[in-house]
Amino acid sequence: xxxxxxxxxxVSRFYGDVLGVNRVSLSIPPGVTSLVGPNxxxxxxxxxxxxxxxxxxxxxxRVLGIPPDRPEELFRHAGYCTQFDxxxxxxxxxxxxxxxxxxxxxxxxxxxxxxWEALEIVGMKGAAPRLIGAxxxxxxxxxxxxxxICHKPSVLxxxxxxxxxxxxxxxxxxxxxxxxxxxxxHVIVSSHILHEVDRISDRVILLSHGYVVAEGQIQxxxxxxxxxxxxxxxxxxxxxVLASRLFEQDHVVEAKIDQDGxxxxxxxxxxxxxxxxxxRVVLEAGLEIESVAPADEDVHSVYQYLIxxxxxxx
Amino acid sequence: xxxxxxxxxxxxxxxxxxxxxxxxxxxxxxxxxxxVWLYVLALAPVLLTGAHSLVAAQRGWxxxxxxxxxxxxxxFHLAYLRMAIFLGCVVIFAxxxxxxxxxxxxxxxxxxxxxxxxxxxxxxIAGLLAAVAFFAVSAGLSFLLTPLHFGAQxxxxxxxxxxxxxxxxxxxxxxxxxxxxxxxxLLAGMLLRNPMIPAAGVMxxxxxxxxxxxxxxxxxxIFYLKSLTPIEIAPGGPLSLFATxxxxxxxxxxxxxxxxxxxxxxxxxxxxxxxxxxxxxDS
Numbered sequence: 229x230x231x232x233x234x235x236x237x238x239v240s241r242f243y244g245d246v247l248g249v250n251r252v253s254l255s256i257p258p259g260v261t262s263l264v265g266p267n268x269x270x271x272x273x274x275x276x277x278x279x280x281x282x283x284x285x286x287x288x289x290r291v292l293g294i295p296p297d298r299p300e301e302l303f304r305h306a307g308y309c310t311q312f313d314x315x316x317x318x319x320x321x322x323x324x325x326x327x328x329x330x331x332x333x334x335x336x337x338x339x340x341x342x343x344w345e346a347l348e349i350v351g352m353k354g355a356a357p358r359l360i361g362a363x364x365x366x367x368x369x370x371x372x373x374x375x376x377i378c379h380k381p382s383v384l385x386x387x388x389x390x391x392x393x394x395x396x397x398x399x400x401x402x403x404x405x406x407x408x409x410x411x412x413x414h415v416i417v418s419s420h421i422l423h424e425v426d427r428i429s430d431r432v433i434l435l436s437h438g439y440v441v442a443e444g445q446i447q448x449x450x451x452x453x454x455x456x457x458x459x460x461x462x463x464x465x466x467x468x469v470l471a472s473r474l475f476e477q478d479h480v481v482e483a484k485i486d487q488d489g490x491x492x493x494x495x496x497x498x499x500x501x502x503x504x505x506x507x508r509v510v511l512e513a514g515l516e517i518e519s520v521a522p523a524d525e526d527v528h529s530v531y532q533y534l535i536x537x538x539x540x541x542x
Numbered sequence: 543x544x545x546x547x548x549x550x551x552x553x554x555x556x557x558x559x560x561x562x563x564x565x566x567x568x569x570x571x572x573x574x575x576x577x578v579w580l581y582v583l584a585l586a587p588v589l590l591t592g593a594h595s596l597v598a599a600q601r602g603w604x605x606x607x608x609x610x611x612x613x614x615x616x617x618f619h620l621a622y623l624r625m626a627i628f629l630g631c632v633v634i635f636a637x638x639x640x641x642x643x644x645x646x647x648x649x650x651x652x653x654x655x656x657x658x659x660x661x662x663x664x665x666x667i668a669g670l671l672a673a674v675a676f677f678a679v680s681a682g683l684s685f686l687l688t689p690l691h692f693g694a695q696x697x698x699x700x701x702x703x704x705x706x707x708x709x710x711x712x713x714x715x716x717x718x719x720x721x722x723x724x725x726x727x728l729l730a731g732m733l734l735r736n737p738m739i740p741a742a743g744v745m746x747x748x749x750x751x752x753x754x755x756x757x758x759x760x761x762x763x764i765f766y767l768k769s770l771t772p773i774e775i776a777p778g779g780p781l782s783l784f785a786t787x788x789x790x791x792x793x794x795x796x797x798x799x800x801x802x803x804x805x806x807x808x809x810x811x812x813x814x815x816x817x818x819x820x821x822x823x824d825s
Contacts, residue, residue, distance in 0.1 A: 314646035330562030
C-alpha cells in the first residue's frame with residue numbers, strides 16, 4: 229500500500245446488472261490527473277468510489293492509505309466538488325461554507341477565516357452575503373469549488389469543475405489547479421473538454437465503458453498506441469528537400485508539406501529514427517530547422533486512437 | 543471496543559459537530575415549505591382550545607373543571623398523540639435523510655469528516671428540538687387554555703392542587719412521543735423510499751393497540767405513553783367490548799423502557815447510516 233497515493237486494487241462497481249467500472253487497478257501520484265472519457269464511461273463512478281459516496285462491489289481503494297468508508301479520517305485530507313448542482317435551501321454563500329466548516333469541527337473563528345479565504349480564492353467575496361438560490365450557474369460552480377477546498381485538503385477530487393464557468397473564470401481555475409498540482413496536492417479532475425485537459429494535466433486516465441483503457445503521462449500514453457503512426461511537424465527553410473529525404477525511409481508512412489509551405493507534417497512508425505534522420509539531414513543538406521513538435525501527443529488524439537470518439541469541445 | 547477506549551473518544555469534538563448539524567438543520571425544520579404543515583398541526587389544537595375557553599367564558603357551558611380536564615385528556619390523546627405529534631414526526635424525521643436525498647444535498651454531509659453516527663445524532667437532536675418546540679409547547683398551551691375560563695378555580699387547581707403535575711405529565715408524554723416516534727421515522731426515512739408506507743403501518747398498529755392481545759399491546763409506543771397520562775382514555779361505545787384489559791406499566795418502567803427502545807432504534811439507524819450510499823440517480 230502506498231500511503232502517498234490514491235490506489236485502486238482490482239475495483240469493480242456494478243449498479244444492479246449495469247456496469248459502473250470494472251477491474252480498475254490504479255495508483256495515482258500527486259499532481260494533476262485528469263479522468264477522460266465519454267458520458268457513461270465511469271469517470272463519476274470512479275470519483276464517487278474514491279470519496280466513499282458509493283462502495284465498490286469488489287476490490288479495495290485507499291486514499292493516502294485511508295479507506296473511503298472512514299469519512300471521519302478521509303475528509304480531513306480530501307475535498308470533493310461533485311457534479312450535483314444542488315444546495316441546502318435558504319443559505320447564503322458564506323453560511324454554506326461556514327456551516328459545513330463547523331460540521332468539520334472547526335471553531336467559530338477558524339471556520340469564519342477559512343470560509344472567507346476560500347471565497348477569496350474563487351472570487352466570490354462580494355457575493356458571499358447573497359442567497360445561493362440567487363446565484364448564476366457559474367457562481368454556483370465556484371461556491372461548490374470553494375466548499376470543497378475551504379478546509380485546505382491535500383486531495384482534491386473535482387467532477388467537471390469548469391462547467392458553467394465563463395472563459396476568464398476557466399483560465400483562472402485552470403491556473404489554480406496547476407498551482408495546486410505543483411504544490412504537491414493530488415488534483416483529480418474529470419472533464420470531457422479535451423484541450424482543457426491538455427492544459428491542466430500531468431497525467432491522464434482514459435476511460436471507456438467502465439474500463440481504464442490507458443493511463444500515464446499524455447506522451448507516454450500516446451507512444452503506447454503502436455498501431456497509429458506518430459505525427460511530427462517539422463518547420464524548416466526548405467520543406468521540399470526534407471520531404472524528399474523522408475520518403476526514402478521505411479518508417480515514414482506519410483510526409484506532406486504544411487499548408488503554409490514552411491514545414492513538413494510527418495507520420496512515422498518510429499519517432500526515434502525520425503529524430504536521428506533529422507540530425508543527419510541538417511548536417512548533410514544544411515537545412516535550417518526552426519522547430520520540431522509532436523502534432524498528436526495531445527489528449528484529443530490519444531482519445532481518438534484509443535476510444536474512437538471525438539470527445540467534447542468547448 | 544472496551545469502555546476505556548470509548549471514554550478516550552473525542553466526545554467534545556463529536557458534540558461540536560452534532561451541534562453544527564443541528565444549526566444547519568434548524569432552517570429545514572422551521573423555515574422550509576413543509577414546515578407550514580407543522581405550524582398548522584401545532585396551532586390547530588391551541589386555536590381549538592382557545593376558542594373553547596373564549597366561548598365558555600362568554601356563554602357559560604355549565605361544565606365542571608373536572609369535565610374540562612377530561613375533554614383536554616381526549617384532545618391530547620386524539621389530536622396530539624394520534625394526529626399532530628404522529629404526523630408531525632413523520633414530516634420532520636422521515637425527511638431528515640430522505641428529504642436530503644430528494645433535494646440532492648445529502649452528499650455535503652457525507653463529504654465532511656463526521657462519523658455517520660454523529661450525523662444521525664445531530665439530525666435526530668435537530669428534529670427532536672423542532673418537534674418538542676412545536677408539539678410539547680402546543681400541548682402545554684392547550685392544557686392551560688382549555689379550562690382557562692374557570693379563572694380563580696383553575697388558578698387554585700394549577701398552583702395549589704395537582705394542576706402543575708398534570709401539565710408536567712402531559713408535556714413529558716409529548717416529549718417522549720416525539721422521541722419515540724422520531725427515532726422510528728428517522729430510521730424509516732433511511733430504509734424506504736416512501737416513508738408514508740411505514741407511517742401508515744405504524745399508525746394502524748398504534749390505532750388497534752387497545753384491541754390487541756396483551757403481549758402485542760406492549761410492543762407499541764402508545765401503550766407506554768397512555769399509561770403516563772394523568773387521565774387515561776379508554777375506547778368508548780361498542781368498541782369497548784373488543785378492548786383488552788392489560789395492566790399499564792408503572793412510570794419507572796414506562797419512561798426508561800421507551801427511552802431504551804428509542805436508543806435501540808437510533809443505534810440501528812446509525813448502523814444503517816454507515817452503509818448508506820449517495821447515488822441520487824437511483825433514488
